[in-house]
Amino acid sequence: MGQPEQVTTSLTAAVRAGIGASLAAVDADLARRYPGDPSNRQPVHTVYVPADRLAPDTVRSWGAAARALLAEHAPDAASFAAVLGISDALAAPVHERVLAKLAHEPVEDLRIDFEDGYGPRPDAEEDTAAVRAAHLLAAARAAGTAPPFAGLRMKCLEAPVRDRGIRTLDIFLTTLLAEGPLPEGLVITLPKVGYAEQVTAMARLCEEFEKAGGLPPGRLTFEIQIETTQAVLGADGRATVARMIDAAGGRVTGLHYGTFDYSAACQVSAAHQAPDHPAADHAKAVMQVAAAGTGVRLSDGSINVLPVGPAHRVHHAWRLHHGLVRRALARAFYQGWDMHPGQLPTRYAAVYAFYREGLPAAAARLAAYTAGTGGGVLDEPATARALSGFLLRGLDCGALDEAEVTGLTGLARPRLATLAGRSGS
Structure with a gap:
């Protein structure tokens, strides 16, 4: 082999250093504002329960009610799949996973609601309810029956x-802290935000x-509910959501769309x-772009058509x-609100079918990419x-198993996390 050709350049090291120095502030700003996706699990839903209806067995009773509804209106895999239009190939595995989920972890994220679902109450009554909610959450945590994520939705910061x-x-957190260290999955939801100053x-x-x-x-973080038009478009005509994320100083973890307040x-x-609705899609598109790369996660809102009554109404709602x-x-x-136990079967069925349907193609493309073979798609x-x-999302929610993902991709979870930019997974 001949000698490699000598490489020459024209720009000096001082030029490169000067360019680096001129962009140092931009580099720091990018690192601060856009840290990338968080490495921890995101719940697939948030269940809202008014504070006065919270009970020691709320999570267990929701799971039992969901299983009972399935037993009554779709007692086997074939009938459940037929109602929802799930393919025959996925009917059994999806149904099996839904039943297992409803038995061992029916609620992933519980929000004790002191806002619209609770309404205005005498101060003494709400004080007592806040203390009781904290005690119930602490007791569930000690007993190992608390969901992975739980917290409260407070009233908003508008003047009234x-x-x-x-x-x-204050009462909720003080009482909870007196019971021991704050739960790792503690979540606070701030509703009806319209101005960055409220954040x-x-x-x-x-x-x-x-x-x-x-x-x-930095121990305490919170979610912002996007349910006012001012949260999407400010009075000056500029998009507002990004300013809200910045105003949180790194404390905001999620943006939750509020279907009915925003629509109204x-x-x-x-x-x-x-x-x-197109208005909802516009708001959520703005949320999505504002949150991209920031580590702030997104949640869709709720629907108010509940699976209750005779079979045809339950099936329609499902x-x-x-x-x-x-x-x-x-x-x-990847997250949404569920307001009734009967929505749990369809939440998990939709989530599990989504990831299991996509597994073969996603795994094949990723295996081809890491092997450098292309596989007919230039990724x-x-x-x-x-x-x-x-x-990783499929693994986190239980739709997929590590053994099958590794078998199809040749990649263990740590390698998947690195490729996904989730080095902490």
Whole structure:
């Protein structure tokens, strides 16, 4: 072999250093604002239960009610699949996983609601309810029956209910902290946010409680509910969501779309208020772009058609809910709200079928990418990141098993996490 050709350049090291120095602030800003996807599991749903209806057996009773509804209206895999339009090949594995999920972890994320679902109450009554909710959550955690994620939705920071919301949050957290360390999966939801200044105020509340409770800085985080038009488009005509994320100072973990408040604010008639209305799609598209790369996760809202009554009504509600969950998953909204035990079967059926249907193609493409064989599709690193993220989400929710994913891709979970940019998984 001949000698390699000598490589020459024209730019000096000083030029490169100068370019680096001129972009140092941009580099720091990118690292701060866009840290990438978090490595921990995202729940597939949030169950909202009014504080006065919370009971020691709420999670277990929701699972039992969901199983009873299945037994009555779709007693086997074939009948359940027929109602929802799930393929014959997936009917048995999806049904089996749904039943198992309802038995051992029917609720992934529980939100004790002190806002719309609870309503205005005398102060003494809400004080007592906040204490009781904290005790019940602490007891469930000690008994090992608490869901992986749980917390409260406080009243918003608008003037009429601001003090009440702050007091309930304070009572709940103070009581919970007195029972022991705060749960790792603790979630606080701030509703009806319209201005970035309200987010700044919420971040300050978290900081002040950390100081008062001897907690490490940054221990408390919160979700923002996007249910006002001001949260999407400000009075100055600029998109508002990104400013809200920035105003949280790293404390915001999620953006949750509020179907009915937002629809009503847009003057959508009651009969057409739904997660797939064009107004909803616009709001969620703005949320999605604002959150991309920030580590802030997205959640779709709820539907109000409940699976109750005779079989034909239950089946109609199931099909509607299942279809909307599938639609949300395809649009990269991997979480949503469930407001009734009867929505749990269709939530999990939609989620499990989504990942199991996509497993063969995703695994084949990722295996071809890592092997450098192409497989007929020219995938790039960004696509490999999406494919790996898809498989990790499927593993996180229980739709997929590690052995089958590794068998199809040749990749263990740590390697998938690296490809997905989730190095902490």
